[in-house]
Amino acid sequence: MAKIIVVTSGKGGVGKTTTSAAVASALAMRGFKTAVIDFDVGLRNLDLIMGCERRVVYDFVNVIQQDATLNQALIRDKRLENLYVLPASQTRDKDALDQEGVKRVLDELAETFDYIICDSPAGIEHGAQMALYFADEAIIVTNPEVSSVRDSDRIIGILQSKSRRAREGGTVKEHLLLTRYNPERVERGEMLSVKDVEEILAIPLLGVIPESEAVLKASNQGVPVVHDQESDAGQAYDDAVARYLGEDRPHRFLDKQKKSFLKRVFGG
């Protein structure tokens, strides 16, 4: 049985798409057959982050409206043979997704895939609710700032009241992923600390992804950052997925990097 994981946040620009691409890639690297779906109809960019934008022919809405089959729309990743992308439509309006249609696509994917990652659009309206409705688990992407944490809290409330599992009396398993974490700014009191966010949201911490130039570089190149195992963000995503799969890995990148002696003398 496939596991459906929604990557959601409420707020936009916090790193959902970056996370969806990294998590899906890391799962595929470990041998799991994984599909990643862009639910951000009208603003698609998962295909850009995954580097497959030139190969988009059909999209999620085409499949839902039965203008194309699922196999016609799925794009196989260039690097990982276990990984497939279902891109969003660039032209349709946000309400093009309906619950019945989404269910049909997910059911068909579930027959052959191990993991289905749903990259949610921002907000708490229709699109975001479609992305989370069928989820078994949720990765709540949060930045260490008050407005992002507040929006995450709202989306957790929606998961707990409006998802299919909640409606059937169950729960959606939640994982907190704190991204764009900048220990220096936390130390200066400009950002919330890991502990603050954990306390406010009261859900288990899956990982902390540092603010990193490697992310921008990766998205410009269309290569999910987890492929860059030299980078802090790449390693942090890999840790998070390992933890998700049950490995015990200590949290890293939580403290300010100590400058080396040379850097302190000559500046850096």
Next chain:
Amino acid sequence: MKSAAIVMKTGLVPLTTISLRTSSAETLNQELEQRRKEAPALFAGLPCLLDLDGLDPQEARLESLVGLLRQNGLAPVGVRNLHESWQSQCRDLQLADFGQASSRDADTDNTPPPRSVRVYQGNVRSGQQVFWDGDLIIHGMVSAGAEVLAGGDIQIMGALRGRALAGIKGDLQAIVSCLQFDAELVAIAGQYQLFDGQHECKGQAVVIQLQDDQLTLNGDA
């Protein structure tokens, strides 16, 4: 040997208390007759407890008081607040002595009717609202941007970072309590107070009540 002839059970049987405020046979009889006419079905064979608090044994015989009740169809089964000098008469009349109890308690029951309690399992998240007519227990936290409302008390078994409004139908006795205080707003019976996140009780367990139209946290305004 198992006894089947006698079965004993303890239970609460409703018993009407009749307090006599005078020992004048004439006055009592008049009033009893009048009441009996008003509600004959109620009086017929009504088991009752005779409260003798304040009556002077010098002025009347217990036997005649009990007789008055019986004549009017009542069935006294016992007495309460019996004066010492009436004790032997009481035994002769084969009435049970229910001892000394404040008749005021029996007459005016001040305990409010029990309120229904709702236990909400889990956290109340930003944008959510939980409402209950009676007392509300939140088995979790109330996030910033969340709101809990109750006709009675609100008890939060966790942090209160959002809004809590108790006694929303005007109950001045309602309380709000939480284990970790950092509320945005607390209201009791419409008296509300906003908090800016800098309160000295922040992070502490607090009980909030209304005293002279002022909200108090753990007793301090």
